[in-house]
Amino acid sequence: MPHPESVEPGPARTALLNVRVLDGRRLTEPCTVVIDGGVIAPDNGTSGARTVDGSGMTLLPGLIDAHVHLHGPDTLARLASHGVTTALDMATWPPQLLAALRRVPDLTDIRSAGTPAIGAGGPHARIPGMAHDAIVRRPQEAGEFVAAQVSAGADYIKIVVEAPGEGGPDRETIDALVAAARTHGRKTVAHAATAGAYTMALDAGVDHVTHIPLDRLLEPGEIARMAGQGQVCIPTLTMMEGTAAARGNATAYRTARRNLAALHAAGVPILAGTDANTQPGVPFQVAHGESLHHELELLVDAGLTPAEALHSATALTARHFGLDDRGAITPGLRADLVLVDGDPLTDIRATRALHRIWCAGIEVTPAAVRTCRPEEAS
Ligand SMILES: [Zn+2]
Known part of the structure; x- marks a missing residue:
């Protein structure tokens, strides 16, 4: 168990490798997206960055x-x-x-x-x-x-x-x-x-x-x-x-x-x-x-x-709603990002396969997505 004071802060940059990105109405070919602090970095430099392999996954805007x-x-x-x-x-x-x-x-x-x-x-x-x-x-x-x-x-x-x-x-x-x-x-x-x-x-x-x-x-x-x-x-x-x-x-x-x-x-x-x-x-x-x-x-x-x-x-x-700083995966926008397994453009249910989530660049642990279809009243 490390002492709390010995925990090093993680690198400011996280590079998501081999991810297909939702770009408007289509998915890109596999590429690299870098999170730098709270935003999507303007460059794809991975040096010094923590890396996440997103092969077979889709990166969505939050x-x-x-x-x-x-x-x-x-x-x-x-x-x-x-x-x-x-x-x-x-x-x-x-x-x-x-x-x-x-x-x-x-x-x-x-x-x-x-x-x-x-x-x-x-x-x-x-x-x-x-x-x-x-x-x-x-x-x-x-x-x-x-x-x-x-x-x-x-x-x-x-x-x-x-x-x-x-x-x-x-x-x-x-x-x-x-x-x-x-x-x-x-x-x-x-x-x-x-x-x-x-x-x-x-x-x-x-x-x-x-x-x-x-x-x-x-x-x-x-x-x-x-x-x-x-x-x-x-x-x-x-x-x-x-x-x-x-x-x-x-x-x-x-x-x-x-x-x-x-x-x-x-x-x-x-x-x-x-x-x-x-x-x-x-x-x-x-x-x-x-x-x-x-x-x-x-x-x-x-x-x-x-x-x-x-x-x-x-x-x-x-x-x-005038939220100009989010809604797309574009350099300079907030790093609100959701990495899912599979391709939700082929099957929308793939959004449930949550793999990684970032809120303004801070990683959040994904939940298992339950179903919430209502029961018909008798
Ligand atoms: Zn309401």
Whole structure:
């Protein structure tokens, strides 16, 4: 056993040899990628570097989950150990908890909406422990709500949209929230889990819509409008599948899947997000980390190619959330990297064969990825 003081720090450089690299929509020939400190090195010099042989393996940019809920450092550790090196939180409070989870060196890097804007009468108002300042009753309260979130560090503003008459904020209040967010240079993310809520979110011109309707097929005109307005979809198929199963209604998930396929075919950008949470009182609890691998499989099942699904969990999400320092394996970007056995462009399930993971150049021990398909309710 070495004494702690005798442990030498490892070399600053790590060279990954013979790896095939995901480059946009294709894999390169086997090559060398060097990690230097927290970034991908501009040169491939291996002298003095620790080496890792990646023969037969694929190097992916660190995965990004575009819809999670955070509950503490354990959540971040679980995400990191499954190759999810960036997570976009879609509602966590109080601000002190979020502040403690930001920029933790060897864990998943986060962005967050902070507290979501909800109506007084919808299902979210009944979630146990919901933040008391989440309810926005009228347009006049929107400016103060958004300013409070921004000053608490919110990176974007989450609005829980329900179908008209179902207890969410009314249309005028949503419009005022969107306008206030723009004033502060923040994008808006609308929770919309029904077709009626989708219509509201499209009408209000939110930037991103998360979830996808289980209750009916979207109209061709709605799909064309979403594409034309440049709005982005984070469908959370894992959550929709789990919700449909919890209701014993497999048909509902087939509706969600068809909606996703239609949005994708129309050119709406699709981002991989799971709605990972351990929150009591929600329809389905989604395991952090392993669920993103399931989401990739569901996206492929719904008609995306494996390359498109991986793009939706890396570069495309980085672009739509303004994360310019990650999402690709390019010199100078963060060394958020996932080395997997096999070729996920041939079989998306290969992302589960995690071999090595780095969060900003710091190596993290991979977890065994379990399956998280829900049981159908009887
Ligand atoms: Zn959520």
